[in-house]
Amino acid sequence: MNRCLEERALLLAAIGDGRAEERAHLASCRSCSGRYAQMAGDLDVIGNALRGAPTRLASAPSSHHADRWWVAGLAMAATVTLIVAVQWLRRPAGTELARVSAAPSATARSRDVSADAEEVSAAMFDTASERRPSSEIFDVATRDYGQRLTPEAATLQEALEAGPVCTGGRFIDGDCNDYVSALFF
């Protein structure tokens, strides 16, 4: 056997599991016998240390402890978040925050704005009829826009005067109970 032994073969030889040809190579190769002696010496040092009394751990307890509480805090926050998310997802369908029923939808508002824009545009670029001063056009637009907002404003006013709406919410059930707060407090 001419090839020098690998570390694994040296280890097996050191613990008595080496093969005969490996032992023969060790006896004849100075390089391998030197590495073998090094391996055996390292194992002796390690073995003597581990067969003796365990030593004190070098790690700093305080920092470890602080790390642990950080992790515990994060875990607690994650748990709370998870509980809230589950409760939110499992909320009854009718407990959405009461929307102001009279408020126009986004589509309706968009249609109103488009109509206003067309009217203003027609007034501004109407070359057939007599040109009206721009201030008059603005007054018409403002007045018309204001009229269209009037029902919304009135509804909002009514809602504000009626006080807090308690027909449901993300964390409020139909009886105005805040079940999330009740869960934790």
Added chain:
Amino acid sequence: MGAQPFAIGIAPGTMAATAQVPADRMDYEQLYRDHRPQVLRICRLLLADPDEADDVAQEVLLKLLNEHRANGNTIAWRPWLNRVTVNACRDRRRSGWWKRWRSQPAEFEESEFAHRGPTPEQQAIGEETRRAIWEAFRRLPARQREVFALRYLEECSTEETAEVLGLSTGSVKTHLFRAVHQLRARLGLRGAS
């Protein structure tokens, strides 16, 4: 006066006690004396906390007593004890996570081992080196620690180690090689490549 259990106040193994105990107790006492250091050593190698190691060692020795009562001396005790000790340490590692979480990192008190005294070889190793070796050993994966402890430190054969740990002999050699390689590398020993 018939055979009686150990008299209160008389330490096991003293002349007064041995004169009164039955033969099976004598056997157990001998077993206890012979194998307790080995069980305790393996527990201390496989568990980080010395108190836990002592607890587990007591559990194992209690199992030894029960097994001895049930089967007498029909068992090869050394491999049996190795297997039971390794399994008990594994169970403790699995079940004790919350206890370890709450407790401070274990610190070994040298006074606990004062009766033993270091050997000349151990005295030759500096305190820093010993600490580094223990830390490097504790960082090994559990399986590698088990293999290294049984195969090299307890000088079990490869076959016996394989049987105790439920591994093939090839796996034992591989785990042992990886353990030694990692230990040498972490300790910065010259031979580690």
